[in-house]
Amino acid sequence: MQLEYEDFTEKTREPRLNRPYGSPELINQTVSADDVRDGIRVVVDDEMAFDAEKIANGTYTPITGFFRKDELDGTIDKLRLPNGLLWTIPLILAPKTLQSRIKKGDRVVITYKNKDIAMVDVDETYHIDKTRIAEGVFGVNNSSHPNVKELNENYGDTAIAGKTYLISPPEHVLKRYELTPKEARKRIFGLGFKSVAAFQCRNPPHRGHEYMQRAALENAEALFIHPILGKLKVGDYKPEVIYHTYDYFVNEYFPQDRVLLSPLLISMRYAGPRSAVLYAIIRRNFGCTHFIAGRDMSGVGNVYNPFAAHKLLKESEVELNMKFMFFNEIGYCKKCEQTVSDRNCNHPSEQVKISQTAIRDMLLNGAPPPPEMIREDIAKKILEISSALGGPFVTD
Ligand SMILES: [Zn+2]
Structure with a gap:
């Protein structure tokens, strides 16, 4: 039976999700x-x-x-x-x-x-x-x-x-899809979940993302996919491409009652470990209990050590009251015939790296990216959505 969220919160009278960070209540300040x-x-x-x-x-x-x-x-x-x-x-x-x-x-x-x-x-x-x-x-x-x-x-x-x-929320092409922390909490409360893993992203889903998301769903009851799409940099996928591809992916591949998708309309901060902590705090405010952290999270170029974000998150785990799920490099292993990480496969020479840059280049050049990196229908979806927008990437 699925309970309405009002019933649920009324009956339990206690927060079941993670409390907001550093405050008993979510900040909520409005003026007319x-x-x-x-x-x-x-x-x-x-x-x-x-x-x-x-x-x-x-x-x-x-x-x-x-x-x-x-x-x-x-x-x-x-x-x-x-x-x-x-x-x-x-x-x-x-x-x-x-x-x-x-x-x-x-x-x-x-x-x-x-x-x-x-x-x-x-x-x-x-x-x-x-x-x-x-x-x-x-x-x-x-x-x-x-x-x-x-x-x-x-x-x-x-x-x-x-x-x-x-006074009034700023306009954005994806505004109508965005949930506030209060709205997201109500949705997740409504489904009765006590543990929710947050997935931070800024790209359409490839096999490596999917691997982390499925692993997260083995540890937490629900998954909150929360791409940052407010302001992206030149060369990134356009926000509409990312959001609508994710929407298709979630509908097509995940149990509908366990996965929630919302854009997060802020500008992306490429500050490596500092960003990772901010992004975890934001997701805690959305009620999340778990946070997925991939390799070189929120990095840009070679500014940060790819594991600096993991280190700072690990040190902050108790203070942030979240469980962090760390992932190393993820690839496709020809011998294992599946997506793997170096924690669970012993064939480094058989592994094909899943590279967002490679996927992007192939899409730009009209070459289909290999299905080991990105599902064929996802790649098709990206192109389909992009054609209506004059191309997949931000140009100015
Ligand atoms: Zn292998």
Whole structure:
């Protein structure tokens, strides 16, 4: 029998999923458009718009507002907020152009695509040192790193800190598919699950992803596939391609009542271990108890040791109250005739590496990628969805 989620929570009267991080309740801060008529308008780009919404809707619980200077410094220097809580990626509001001088006590209204989306009760303004943020958070000060490029191109020099309230969610082509932490918890509660594994991704599913997802479903009762699709970098698959391919994959290959899919509309942070911890915290706020961590999680180029993310997650396991499921390199073994990892197959010379880059190149060149890397119907689906969008990859 399937219980309605209201019945379920009513009957148990206790949280069965993981509690939000660092707070007894999910952060939920909203304000009506009527209340902010007199606010000072500041225009922002995608990253800050998504972050404003996610602070206000509890995705970043226990964060209640864009960072003060002491929060930024603590995050960079100690991976800690001033209250001692583990936190790895700063959330900074520093619009490129500020029309007026903003000071403590002002009400700032964040506008995105000509719409008021959020309001900040200004607590502090301060100068940011972009070099320090780039080196401290992303490990390099070089605009070939997508987040450093974003910082240099789309952030100004003055940050505005303060409690942040949602007026209206920012637009996105996948907005209608996105679940808030509250909505996702209700869905998972509704199915009665006590353990849920989160899968972080930013690509359509290949055989290596599927291997990890199936392994996760042996350990947790449900799987939450949560691709980050807010803002991707040039050369990545377009968000619609990733989402709709996943939707097809989940419907076609997984038990419907055990797998939940939602896009996560924030910008991808390629900060290796720091990103891995942020991504785990976000999934804990969605109620997840388990978190799947592949090799070189959230890495870019050769900036991070491929196992640095595993190491930091391992050290944080107790504090984050999550079970991490680590995976090494996954490949197809011709001798075993199946997808394997080096933990369960003894034929390294028989293994074909599953490479996203190789799949991408083959799709670009019109060559079908081998089914050992990506299912034939998935590759077909990618091309089918892409043809309506003028190509599979982000070009600007
Ligand atoms: Zn083998």
